[in-house]
Amino acid sequence: MYTRLTDSDWASIRTIWEYDPDEPSFTVAGQRAAKKHGFKAPVKSSISRKAKAEAKNGSAWERRGSLSGINSAAHRKADTVALEESSEKQDVEKKETDKRNANATKDVDERNGVASKKEQASREESEDLRAVVIARHREEWKIPRMLLQESFTSRANGGTKDAFEKAKLAKITTEAIKIRQDGERKAWGLDDLGDFDPTKLSDAELDRIISGGR
Numbered sequence: 001m002y003t004r005l006t007d008s009d010w011a012s013i014r015t016i017w018e019y020d021p022d023e024p025s026f027t028v029a030g031q032r033a034a035k036k037h038g039f040k041a042p043v044k045s046s047i048s049r050k051a052k053a054e055a056k057n058g059s060a061w062e063r064r065g066s067l068s069g070i071n072s073a074a075h076r077k078a079d080t081v082a083l084e085e086s087s088e089k090q091d092v093e094k095k096e097t098d099k100r101n102a103n104a105t106k107d108v109d110e111r112n113g114v115a116s117k118k119e120q121a122s123r124e125e126s127e128d129l130r131a132v133v134i135a136r137h138r139e140e141w142k143i144p145r146m147l148l149q150e151s152f153t154s155r156a157n158g159g160t161k162d163a164f165e166k167a168k169l170a171k172i173t174t175e176a177i178k179i180r181q182d183g184e185r186k187a188w189g190l191d192d193l194g195d196f197d198p199t200k201l202s203d204a205e206l207d208r209i210i211s212g213g214r
Contacts, residue, residue, distance in 0.1 A: 009039050010050060017047075018064045026051070071190055077131035078138065133188055137181050144174040 005013075017029035024032065026047040034041035042050075051061045151166035184190075 005039060005042060009033065009037060012037050013042075013047060014051075014054075014061055017051075018061060023063055071130060074127045074130035074134055074190075077127055078134035130188055130190060133184060134190065137184070140177050140181070144170045144177065147173060 012033040013030050016032050017024060017026065020029070020032070025044070027041075027044045030041040030044070030047050033039075054061065147166055147170035151163040151170060154160075154163035154166060
């Protein structure tokens with residue numbers, strides 16, 4: 001059994017857990033909400049069960065007050081951007097728009113149980129901006145991958161010298177992209193994307209790979 005709290009009480013706990021920048025534990029979030037709104041704080045296990053129950057109903061609790069929370073959402077949106085390039089672009093766009101609209105109506109305001117529309121809009125904008133950057137970064141890595149694949153194809157066709165030159169170009173291109181993206185990730189506060197990175201390979205190692213050596 002959950003601690004007998006109103007929907008508004010539970011919403012206030014959830015809001016504090018999701019939005020407070022220090023990312024409080026369930027216990028701390030319950031205590032802060034109880035102190036603010038004058039109800040008895042539920043125990044940690046009750047809040048945990050409540051969060052799990054809402055997750056099963058499609059309304060999972062998510063950290064929203066920190067940059068890491070924004071970045072996580074941005075990565076999810078970047079996935080959507082990639083999907084929109086497929087033949088199902090229009091359908092995906094509509095589903096995501098409907099989902100955002102539905103979520104906006106459910107969110108709670110600051111610490112009273114109904115999320116501030118201004119805060120939500122600001123968060124959506126931050127996520128969207130970062131999602132565009134992430135999606136572009138992913139797209140840019142296709143270039144060195146393509147060049148490296150071309151080098152493999154050249155090698156398979158007997159063009160060892162041409163293959164090596166294309167492999168070198170792939171490495172140089174990768175280094176240039178990585179330098180620029182590192183700066184952009186710092187500027188936007190993004191985590192390392194961990195994408196393809198052959199920059200640690202020396203020219204000799206590339207030559208060995210292209211030549212089929214071990």
